[in-house]
Amino acid sequence: xxxxxxxxxxxxxxxxxxxxxxxxxxxxxxxxxxxxxxxxxxxxxxxxxxxxxxxxxxxxxxxxxxxxxxxxxxxxxxxxxxxxxxxxxxxxxxx
Numbered sequence: 728x729x730x731x732x733x734x735x736x737x738x739x740x741x742x743x744x745x746x747x748x749x750x751x752x753x754x755x756x757x758x759x760x761x762x763x764x765x766x767x768x769x770x771x772x773x774x775x776x777x778x779x780x781x782x783x784x785x786x787x788x789x790x791x792x793x794x795x796x797x798x799x800x801x802x803x804x805x806x807x808x809x810x811x812x813x814x815x816x817x818x819x820x821x822x
Contacts, residue, residue, distance in 0.1 A: 755783065759776070759779075762775045762776050
């Protein structure tokens with residue numbers, strides 16, 4: 728890649744990272760506040776709080792798993808490209 732680090736192209740801006748973290752925090756605060764002030768029993772509030780926590784947890788796990796699969800495919804593709812380039816160089820030398 729012209730001697731440049733390819734990870735430079737995959738970095739998010741600091742503004743985007745701040746926005747994502749702030750949106751996540753605000754959504755948790757909003758959901759917690761809504762559950763806290765909901766006019767119902769403690770048992771129902773607890774159930775809703777546990778359900779919300781599970782949704783957040785599984786969303787994080789899903790996004791991490793999808794990112795890991797993407798990175799694994801990207802690595803496999805780079806390895807295949809390197810093998811192909813090496814093969815073409817070997818064939819070119821033999822010819």
